[in-house]
Amino acid sequence: MLIAHGIHHVVVCPGSRNATIVHNLHEAGERFTLHPVTDERSAAFVALGLTLATEQTVAVCVTSGSALLGCIPAVAEAFYRHLPLLVISADRPAPWIEQLDGQTLPQNGALQPYCSTHNLVIPHTDEDRWFNNREINAALLSVADGGGGPAHINVPIAEPMFRFTTPELPQERKITKLRPQATRPFPPEVVNTLAKAKLPALIIGQYEAGDLRTEVDALNRNNQLLVLPELLSDVGGSERMNAFDTLCDPRFAPDIVLQIGGHFIHKRFKQWLRQTDCQVIRVGYESLPDTFCHLTCQIETPAKQVLAQLADELPKQHIAVRNAAEALDAEAAAMRQKLLGQCLNEPMLTLQGAVAHLAEALRTRPQNYTLHLGNSSAVRAAQQVMLSGNVPVFCNRGVNGIEGSLSAAVGYALGMWGLHIVVIGDLSFFYDANALWNVELPAGLRILLLNNGHGAIFDHLPGLADSPARDAYIAAGGRVYSAKGVAQTFGIDYQAAHTSSELNDALQGWWNEDAETAQLIEVFLAD
Numbered sequence: 326m327l328i329a330h331g332i333h334h335v336v337v338c339p340g341s342r343n344a345t346i347v348h349n350l351h352e353a354g355e356r357f358t359l360h361p362v363t364d365e366r367s368a369a370f371v372a373l374g375l376t377l378a379t380e381q382t383v384a385v386c387v388t389s390g391s392a393l394l395g396c397i398p399a400v401a402e403a404f405y406r407h408l409p410l411l412v413i414s415a416d417r418p419a420p421w422i423e424q425l426d427g428q429t430l431p432q433n434g435a436l437q438p439y440c441s442t443h444n445l446v447i448p449h450t451d452e453d454r455w456f457n458n459r460e461i462n463a464a465l466l467s468v469a470d471g472g473g474g475p476a477h478i479n480v481p482i483a484e485p486m487f488r489f490t491t492p493e494l495p496q497e498r499k500i501t502k503l504r505p506q507a508t509r510p511f512p513p514e515v516v517n518t519l520a521k522a523k524l525p526a527l528i529i530g531q532y533e534a535g536d537l538r539t540e541v542d543a544l545n546r547n548n549q550l551l552v553l554p555e556l557l558s559d560v561g562g563s564e565r566m567n568a569f570d571t572l573c574d575p576r577f578a579p580d581i582v583l584q585i586g587g588h589f590i591h592k593r594f595k596q597w598l599r600q601t602d603c604q605v606i607r608v609g610y611e612s613l614p615d616t617f618c619h620l621t622c623q624i625e626t627p628a629k630q631v632l633a634q635l636a637d638e639l640p641k642q643h644i645a646v647r648n649a650a651e652a653l654d655a656e657a658a659a660m661r662q663k664l665l666g667q668c669l670n671e672p673m674l675t676l677q678g679a680v681a682h683l684a685e686a687l688r689t690r691p692q693n694y695t696l697h698l699g700n701s702s703a704v705r706a707a708q709q710v711m712l713s714g715n716v717p718v719f720c721n722r723g724v725n726g727i728e729g730s731l732s733a734a735v736g737y738a739l740g741m742w743g744l745h746i747v748v749i750g751d752l753s754f755f756y757d758a759n760a761l762w763n764v765e766l767p768a769g770l771r772i773l774l775l776n777n778g779h780g781a782i783f784d785h786l787p788g789l790a791d792s793p794a795r796d797a798y799i800a801a802g803g804r805v806y807s808a809k810g811v812a813q814t815f816g817i818d819y820q821a822a823h824t825s826s827e828l829n830d831a832l833q834g835w836w837n838e839d840a841e842t843a844q845l846i847e848v849f850l851a852d
């Protein structure tokens with residue numbers, strides 16, 4: 326049924342209870358590509374990264390007990406980012422749960438509230454087989470429900486388990502679900518509201534389907550909407566949001582906002598918009614997320630059709646839109662130039678400076694790479710110096726966890742040949758260092774590790790400096806660990822950089838796409 330539903334990549338974790346499932350996947354030959362990963366937390370994030378690279382459902386197959394619970398962080402991330410992550414867990418037969426038998430815990434519902442369990446039965450009768458077929462179909466179809474999300478199939482397996490006597494895979498019924506989409510989903514009154522707005526804006530949060538560039542480009546070029554995208558939106562213009570840091574000004578306050586996509590990094594912009602008087606129309610499938618506190622209408626439909634309709638129907642060359650766009654672009658360019666000028670001329674490396682050096686190196690390179698940002702300062706520093714809409718930019722922004730950034734990047738790199746650049750803080754790196762524990766670690770992986778010996782984000786939280794617990798107990802400081810040994814253990818190329826010139830020298834060796842191993846530059850930061 327996995328084959329019938331088009332699943333090809335499966336991340337497999339070691340274990341005896343799931344061994345028969347892994348055996349079957351392996352026996353299916355080239356119909357599956359299996360990726361062995363030992364740490365289930367990391368494995369589930371690797372699968373998540375693969376969903377992004379392949380734009381398909383990707384499964385992670387784990388054994389019973391706590392192995393399943395290890396998948397929860399990635400499942401939560403997939404839930405908030407609408408990614409089709411399928412967890413297949415092996416289980417003891419139901420009568421043996423809670424009997425102090427080894428490696429058991431209640432697995433039915435273990436991934437709730439992010440997804441419910443399709444709990445199979447050990448098939449003895451035709452009715453059991455009909456039930457399992459129905460449940461598996463439901464699980465595999467549910468990954469596209471509500472804009473997409475994770476699913477869980479729990480498979481009880483009885484002993485004896487290792488008699489590999491079934492000659493071939495059975496023929497199973499596949500159920501199809503059709504989701505017809507309107508080509509013009511907005512009713513005329515909504516289009517009219519936008520057409521009559523004084524300053525209509527399009528705000529795009531994290532958006533990974535990568536299918537909006539043409540429509541957004543048209544809306545922007547024709548000044549139909551003031552386009553304000555995030556760095557993670559996959560469309561150009563995210564630097565305009567930085568300009569709002571200085572231009573949070575009633576002149577730029579939109580009266581109508583069309584909101585698309587997921588999370589926002591720009592805290593200040595978000596807070597500012599909440600205090601304005603705008604009216605928000607959201608396109609999305611979630612249950613009424615009122616991000617800007619002014620939601621008046623939600624439309625459940627794919628964003629692409631909406632934007633195509635608006636590009637076609639909204640009046641062009643809206644004067645207020647054009648004036649605001651020009652002012653924001655000018656301010657954003659000046660700010661960026663000033664920041665880069667400061668950062669690039671400092672001999673010692675700051676966090677912002679290290680990311681600026683990378684941005685500068687990338688500026689003159691072909692755009693044949695993807696960018697993967699760790700949470701905390703990495704993504705915030707990047708949003709100030711990287712430009713959006715040129716290459717895909719990813720970040721675990723669904724729940725902002727620091728535990729799977731590297732694994733998700735490894736998963737992406739497993740599904741897509743080429744250079745994949747990871748920018749990540751030290752806590753996030755060491756937390757997820759098991760991502761590198763991978764026999765097929767892609768050689769195209771390039772990691773810029775921003776090592777400041779603690780969680781730098783806690784240096785910037787107003788008032789926290791007054792707590793004597795901050796550095797050692799909240800920000801996990803006190804000792805600077807080096808990734809050199811980690812790199813050696815996992816056989817990846819390692820360079821350290823303490824100054825701007827050392828970093829620039831190290832970066833020069835990064836661009837060889839035929840390099841035989843992944844590469845890591847560990848930047849020891851001065852701030």
Ligand SMILES: Cc1ncc(C[n+]2csc(CCOP(=O)(O)OP(=O)(O)O)c2C)c(N)n1
Nearest residue numbers: 701702725726727750751752753780781782
């Ligand atoms: C799983 C998880 N645990 C804890 C946190 C809280 N948290 C947010 S940022 C941060 C520090 C991250 O440090 P680092 O990766 O070194 O980045 P830096 O702050 O130095 O940029 C922590 C612990 C989190 N986001 N996710």
